[in-house]
Amino acid sequence: MKNFLELISRSRKASIENEVHEELQFHIDTQASDYTSLGITPEESRVLAEARFGDVERIRSECIRISTRNTLLTWVLTFVFLMSLVVGLLVRALSTEVNVTRVGTVMTMIGGLGILLVYAKRAGSMVLTQSGSVRLGLDNSPVSFDEQGRTPFERVKSWQEGQ
Amino acid sequence: MRANRTDLMQGTLELLILKTLSREQMHGYGIAQRIHQAVDDLLKVEDGSLYPALYRMEERGWIASEWGVSENNRRAKFYKLTKTGRKQLADQSMNWERISRAVMRVLEAT
Numbered sequence: 597m598k599n600f601l602e603l604i605s606r607s608r609k610a611s612i613e614n615e616v617h618e619e620l621q622f623h624i625d626t627q628a629s630d631y632t633s634l635g636i637t638p639e640e641s642r643v644l645a646e647a648r649f650g651d652v653e654r655i656r657s658e659c660i661r662i663s664t665r666n667t668l669l670t671w672v673l674t675f676v677f678l679m680s681l682v683v684g685l686l687v688r689a690l691s692t693e694v695n696v697t698r699v700g701t702v703m704t705m706i707g708g709l710g711i712l713l714v715y716a717k718r719a720g721s722m723v724l725t726q727s728g729s730v731r732l733g734l735d736n737s738p739v740s741f742d743e744q745g746r747t748p749f750e751r752v753k754s755w756q757e758g759q
Numbered sequence: 760m761r762a763n764r765t766d767l768m769q770g771t772l773e774l775l776i777l778k779t780l781s782r783e784q785m786h787g788y789g790i791a792q793r794i795h796q797a798v799d800d801l802l803k804v805e806d807g808s809l810y811p812a813l814y815r816m817e818e819r820g821w822i823a824s825e826w827g828v829s830e831n832n833r834r835a836k837f838y839k840l841t842k843t844g845r846k847q848l849a850d851q852s853m854n855w856e857r858i859s860r861a862v863m864r865v866l867e868a869t
């Protein structure tokens with residue numbers, strides 16, 4: 597059991613590491629490509645892009661740490677609930693004792709409900725809102741702008757400059 | 760580069776990301792570009808610092824991600840605002856407005 601969980605955990609972590617690497621690499625490559633299109637040499641573009649990005653290793657480690665703790669918990673919970681469901685069903689199917697069958701029923705219910713809850717939490721975070729109705733700095737914006745179209749930060753800055 | 764750029768306050772980056780994603784789904788590079796354009800280099804935003812913030816926000820359910828194909832035909836991770844994220848944006852915007860008003864009052868009074 598422990599080895600199985602470790603295997604899942606290791607495999608999942610490797611997958612997360614690859615995804616984080618790919619995502620950060622995409623950012624740096626695209627930035628470097630944009631610099632190159634401005635006439636900067638590819639070598640200089642790469643150096644500038646990496647400098648603008650910051651400490652890649654630190655950021656990569658941080659992203660992996662956040663992502664791993666989240667997915668590992670989900671995996672462990674799913675596994676525990678799934679085991680409860682399977683064992684519960686087996687107990688219900690194989691036992692002739694009424695009390696033991698009840699235990700099986702409870703385990704089945706816990707497992708089933710648990711899996712549903714884990715799934716609902718994941719699905720809940722994927723419920724997307726309609727995009728396009730709110731525009732950056734324009735009408736319908738939750739950030740309040742004054743009559744001159746300034747953000748709160750701009751108002752403070754403008755006030756400071758006036759002093 | 761301007762010498763008087765202001766460092767981001769804690770939590771401000773999340774608000775900027777939420778606001779940027781309220782318009783459309785974007786990959787990390789697009790979010791960084793949009794924020795740089797919007798703040799006109801007044802705020803110091805290190806590109807890489809976006810990613811831990813994005814991962815934390817996804818963990819909290821404010822945003823969701825999926826892999827897609829970018830405008831330069833490469834695989835990229837796109838982020839979208841969730842229903843929870845949209846509520847968070849409204850809450851944080853109101854909070855930011857309140858703090859800003861309070862600071863302005865103190866500054867004007869002294």
